[in-house]
Amino acid sequence: xxxxxxxELIADDLTAIDKVIxxxxxxxxxxxxxxxxxxxxxxxxRMRPLIVLLAARAFGYQGDxxxxxxxxxxxxxxxxxxxxxxxxxSDKRRNKDTANAxxxxxxxxxxxxxxxxxxxxxxxxxxIMRVLDILSHASNQIAEGEVLQLxxxxxxxxxxxxxMKVIYxxxxxxxxxxxxxxxxxxxxxxxxxxxxxxxxxxxxxxxQLIDDVMDYSSSSEEMGKNVGDDLAEGKPTLxxxxxxxxxxxxxxxxxxxxxxxGGLEQxxxxxxxxxxxxxxxxxxxxxxxxxxxxxxxxGVLPASPYxxxxxxxxDLSVKRSS
Numbered sequence: 001x002x003x004x005x006x007x008e009l010i011a012d013d014l015t016a017i018d019k020v021i022x023x024x025x026x027x028x029x030x031x032x033x034x035x036x037x038x039x040x041x042x043x044x045x046r047m048r049p050l051i052v053l054l055a056a057r058a059f060g061y062q063g064d065x066x067x068x069x070x071x072x073x074x075x076x077x078x079x080x081x082x083x084x085x086x087x088x089x090s091d092k093r094r095n096k097d098t099a100n101a102x103x104x105x106x107x108x109x110x111x112x113x114x115x116x117x118x119x120x121x122x123x124x125x126x127x128i129m130r131v132l133d134i135l136s137h138a139s140n141q142i143a144e145g146e147v148l149q150l151x152x153x154x155x156x157x158x159x160x161x162x163x164m165k166v167i168y169x170x171x172x173x174x175x176x177x178x179x180x181x182x183x184x185x186x187x188x189x190x191x192x193x194x195x196x197x198x199x200x201x202x203x204x205x206x207x208q209l210i211d212d213v214m215d216y217s218s219s220s221e222e223m224g225k226n227v228g229d230d231l232a233e234g235k236p237t238l239x240x241x242x243x244x245x246x247x248x249x250x251x252x253x254x255x256x257x258x259x260x261x262g263g264l265e266q267x268x269x270x271x272x273x274x275x276x277x278x279x280x281x282x283x284x285x286x287x288x289x290x291x292x293x294x295x296x297x298x299g300v301l302p303a304s305p306y307x308x309x310x311x312x313x314x315d316l317s318v319k320r321s322s
Contacts, residue, residue: 001312006050009309013053013067014046020071024118035099035111039078042096047207048178049074050313055182055196058306065126066185072126072135073178075119080142080170082112087146088233130184138177145169154234156256160241164205172204179203195300199310202294207317209287212237216274231270234262238286240270243279251276284318291318 049070056066100108179200251273
């Protein structure tokens with residue numbers, strides 16, 4: 001399935017989630033409404049809420065709590081984007097000005113806090129303690145991931161293992177949480193919940209690794225952000241880590257310097273080092289392995305179009321160019 005077919009499969013659910021998001025974004029503070037709407041409706045893929053909706057339907061869930069929880073997951077993700085863009089001093093996301101570029105850092109951080117707190121209000125309204133446990137733990141893991149990434153910034157000695165820990169916490173943990181919710185809503189077994197956690201974790205990891213690849217192989221129009229942003233911020237992503245390992249001494253030195261000092265002064269030399277080694281292919285290969293593990297985990301689900309859609313999401317994630 002392509003993304004249009006997946007969306008058509010759950011079209012009613014997607015319409016319902018839009019209504020919930022619009023309703024729950026409302027605040028007496030006008031600026032919060034403006035910033036929240038700006039980022040929630042700025043053309044994102046809505047991958048995380050899609051996983052919640054499809055997982056619930058794949059388990060045969062017939063209620064409506066998956067709608068509210070999909071919106072919760074989107075709000076948590078949106079809050080992290082608002083905070084990320086401030087920390088990274090980003091001015092572009094999805095080919096649009098970031099909220100901090102338009103309204104300033106303080107307003108962006110505080111609006112992110114509003115979305116976090118609103119998401120917890122929504123979780124309490126749903127009233128399922130296991131869901132609250134999963135999503136509160138995921139929120140905590142995301143915060144830990146942000147701090148770990150900060151510690152790794154400008155550190156060319158960051159290992160592949162350390163980097164994988166960062167992307168699990170920063171990215172994969174929310175995919176994992178969203179997938180697990182589908183099982184919880186139908187009181188699924190421990191085995192089913194664990195399998196869906198595997199699906200989400202491996203999918204989220206593959207998704208982030210492909211983002212890393214695209215940072216050095218796509219145009220800014222395709223990416224929806226500035227190419228080389230990670231390097232400019234001194235982030236040692238996997239293509240850089242691998243290029244330092246496999247490149248010449250001179251190439252390693254130039255990448256180390258670029259990570260230590262940030263900026264894009266050496267972007268051409270760094271890009272050439274990445275392309276002349278196996279850094280892109282290596283990162284993509286690991287993403288493919290993660291994708292295969294994600295699809296294998298879906299064996300816990302009965303055959304259905306929803307299970308097929310979850311598998312298709314994996315393929316779309318590793319084959320995308322934006």
